[in-house]
Amino acid sequence: MKLGILLTTSPESENTNTVIEISKSAREEGHEVSIFLMYDGVYNVNKKEFAELAEKGVDIAICAFNAEQRKIGKVDGILFGSQYDHACIASDVDRFISFG
Amino acid sequence: MKKITVIVRNLPFNTRRNAEALRMSVGLTLREDKVTVIFMDDGVYTATRIKPERINFPPMDREFGALRMLKCTLLVDKPSMDKRGIKELIENIKTADREEIVRTMNDSDIIIPF
Numbered sequence: 473m474k475l476g477i478l479l480t481t482s483p484e485s486e487n488t489n490t491v492i493e494i495s496k497s498a499r500e501e502g503h504e505v506s507i508f509l510m511y512d513g514v515y516n517v518n519k520k521e522f523a524e525l526a527e528k529g530v531d532i533a534i535c536a537f538n539a540e541q542r543k544i545g546k547v548d549g550i551l552f553g554s555q556y557d558h559a560c561i562a563s564d565v566d567r568f569i570s571f572g
Numbered sequence: 573m574k575k576i577t578v579i580v581r582n583l584p585f586n587t588r589r590n591a592e593a594l595r596m597s598v599g600l601t602l603r604e605d606k607v608t609v610i611f612m613d614d615g616v617y618t619a620t621r622i623k624p625e626r627i628n629f630p631p632m633d634r635e636f637g638a639l640r641m642l643k644c645t646l647l648v649d650k651p652s653m654d655k656r657g658i659k660e661l662i663e664n665i666k667t668a669d670r671e672e673i674v675r676t677m678n679d680s681d682i683i684i685p686f
Binding site: 511555556563568 | 574576588589592595596598599600601602603605681682683684685686
């Protein structure tokens, strides 16, 4: 199954940990996971757990527009994309969860 | 084609959150999915004739313009309007009773509360 996740809150929100744990569990069960970070969610990009998720095969994309607004630089393994990438995730996945 | 519903529930002032919800909604149309935006609770103020520029806050005209051009459905929850005494909305936004709001949500493949 393909799982899509949208995260729009910054790392101090409990949403961050929930997204990390759901993504980790889903990958361990063999599901495909795509995460899109936008609005204050882009601040999560520097958390080491997200780099670890990317290493485990989770596709992570970030809204580059929001990242530039917040002076966040590029991170290896994470796509600095656009709302089109979010549209692709929403369109292609079997299940979609939003955390905001 | 998926049916995607975005729900705006927060006050439009002192945050770019609602404008971002609308920008995201525009983006979600890029894969030919059907996008509906529902304004409810304090989010209904977003769909009124507010003048955020008077408090040096950017207006959302551009986002609303794009959504109208893309023929996205924009619904305002009537009970939320009535509770706040709101009578007038901006153009091309439909007032919907709770039954229609629930039906729209039930018919959606994806719901994004923003």
